[in-house]
Amino acid sequence: MKKLRYITIAAFSMALLASCTEFLEEEPTKTSTVVPSTVEHLERLLNNYGNFASEPSREIAFGTDDFGLSTDFFNASNSAYGIMTVQFATWDKQYIPNADAPYWTTEWKKIFIANMVLENLDRVEGSIETKEQLRAEAHFIRAYSYFKLADVYCLPYNQSTKNEMGLPIKKSTSFEEPIERASLESTWDMMKEDMEIALTLEKEFGTFQGQKKIWRASTVSVNAFAARFYLTLNDYEKAEEYADLALSEYSYLRNYNTDMRYSDLPTQVTIFNPEPENVDILYPYTHDQQNIPTDKFEWGESYYYRFLTNGSWNYYPSQELLNLYDQDNDLRYKYHIVENYSYARGIVDPPYSQPGYIFFFKSDILSGPSVPEMLLIKAEAQTRQGRWNEGLTTVNILRNARMDQSAPSTLIQLNATTQDEALVKILEERRREMPFVSRWHDVRRYNNNETGIDDVEMTKIFYPYNASIILKNDAPILYTLEKNSRRFANPIPEQELLTSDWIIKQNTY
Template sequence: MEKAPSKSTSIVPENIEQLEALLNQYKDFINEPSNELIFSTDDYGFVPDLFKASKTTYGTTEVIYGLWDTNLAAATTTGNYWPVEWKKIFTANLILQNLSKVKGSAEEKAEIEAECHFIRAYSYFQLVNIYCLPFTQETKSELGLPIKQTTVFTEDMQRVSLEQTYAFIESDLKHALMAKRPFLKTNGLNRSWRSSTAAVNSFAARYYLSLNDYNNAQKYAQKSLDEYSELRNYNTNMSFSVQPYKVTIFNPQATQVDLFFPYTHDQPTMAQDRFGFGETYYFRVMVNNDWKYWPSQELLALYDKAYDLRYKFHIVEDYSYDQGRATNPPYSYPGYIFFYRSDLPSGPSVSEMILTKAECQVRLGDFSGGILTVNQLRAARMSVGAPQNVINLSANSSAEALTKVLEERRREMPFVHRWLDIRRFNNNSDASDDVVVKRTFYPFNANTILGSETPINYTLEKNSRRYAFPLPNADIISSNGALKQNKY
């Protein structure tokens, strides 16, 4: 006990099964608790009247990240996303470092090696899209990330350029694409907690779309869909929880209200509940530990409330009575729910690939084909009782088709992809999809929201440097200056 444990004194893996066991610990990989992604976009609603009704509907975490306060975000000591993906990168590097030393066949080792390159590329992609500026010819020399390929403490912590960071991600991605592993099922569930050819192809589609490389994005999206393309039909395979959730409001007398959660809420800790949804190629979840996804009015307005079954099963009316405690007097505001109250699927999925393919078709000149593609998704999401001209989108021009496809993307994957989408929209050659995010909310400081003051306007301009969230000050200090903070 007199000798402190360290990376260098840990138990060294001896066989391939031990490395497989590390990769099978899916709980070590699936969670993405990024306040930066959850609160920062126009999908998340900042509603002054909701806060006025109940001070528990928003906290300082929401406003620091949702109103893009770089000084307070850098000083935050708990809950930032920065260390989460570095831990996954460390695990991938640990396995790569020991792979040649353990017993196992060359084929097994090649598969694990490819999977670790995939994990590392995926985590770097997450980090670069939160803590670095969007990649363009104008920004390519800006700060990227440290390149970590070992578990050694003394490895260089200096941030390389954005161009070098993306080259490193693409190199890992190409290595991962070399492996051929079918999209398997285990005990009736898609084995989406592990890598597969379909998983890597779907991530490649996401990667190239982020760079506005529509040819490659469409190519890899199609490869994924060719291997697996099953959608959950919301008409036949969705339901509400077994028991409505009951809350009491005072209006002024006590009145009981039932909240209806989608079936995925029933068993929040059961893997079967999540993997069983069946659409994900590689399972990841965005995690909001505050349990509050308040959809903005702009997002809510995109849904057909009569026929869109995503509104029926994911928009929970009166959610503010539960998580907002806005019950006396009552103030009703809906919340967005998918897996339990906290988790939204964020890994590459069938629906994402359909939307990626459709968008690329439109942007590359085949707007009629793009509309046909997106309607494959709508057939599984819209009520069969809707008129056909409601179920199926139509367009008379490429511009109209692009608007409709991007609106469908936002309806299908709110919160999860919006930050990445805004970044790429604002840096492509098409000005029609540019987004300036605007809020009206109360002033605040590090400790509290100043609800007694008049709400003010907040704006995230198109080319703002705040599209790169700050690194934690604590990590910059502990690096002895090796890590450099973003400039604002």
């Protein structure tokens, strides 16, 4: 019987171990009997942050109203958007199953590694204390990836959806373990069980060669993830509790007034308007190092090293997103919204000016739990529990680090006169602080909580398309993702269903 690609990773798992220096000297195979023998081997496996950090989700990068889809931009250049970008941006159901969507496989590989660690803990040599730390960390990794997969490929979890299809429950690396999709309730029950074990981790947020060890789980990173986890379940008391625990241990915020700057290497492009004209494109300094993670490690606000990655380099903010920023005083707009970014993408003759969102290089935005996210979770949880003045005080801690300090205090500080007004302003601040990486997750939970004030129906107007081309000569049409759409569960890649002998079922629409 064929199995999921992530399950047929016996060779892949051994290759991961081979990447650990001084562990294996020859290329392993599916039938290899080489196994880790000490806790140090497992430590090296988890220290390989390249196995865990990247989250290559087109579903998240393009599938919200943070991503701008413009007929004017496409009219200026047919290279503005690729066909898959448009399909993901308009919540397609027909063609996406056959598209290249690596996120499913990427997260299952992480789960496989976590299961591999758990299976070998009782077989390897090492102290009980170290083994228990590794056990908690592996459960954290598994819970984290299940959470991310459910967020993209399953419906939002609530009482009305608990019997819908969830994910396969994989607690081992065995080829014989069933791979049918469990119920959504069973999937979340497994995550909760993993979370409870992960929360037993007692490990300082340490350093290595001067860098915060954000690529490894720690007590603070687990608490931060727990805050995100319980916010998703609308358990605001627990979300606030765990956000507080994380912030009490580590609360560094980068002050954009003093700790941000433009790159010393501006890109100069020539546009034709119609005569040649040179234009400098200003990037934040974090743009410069494509393949070196130093800037990400030194950023200082992260609890756990994960980033959304977009190989197309096209985080084009929607006008709706751009309008949320105080473009004169919000330093996030100054440094992360790169004016004329489309020129650097070759749209110069004729030129069309479209900004891009840049955080690290052109492809990566930190998505793991962070200090700003904990402040936003705490502020939101306080407000939803009726303590909205406290929520505003909390969110203004973040604002003070992001807004130009020469601006009037009335522009720096958020104020409100009602709970609903405070909630709306705090959620807008969350969107300004965490565009692209959090919007898909947020819209799902806004549409499935106790209030309707934060409900979102996403729409885009763009040309129709087929499997391979955008039909530019046809009239633009309205694409809508309604509040309760089943399309909030993205299609699983068809190849993954095929390699499971169709044991894994596709989402229904």
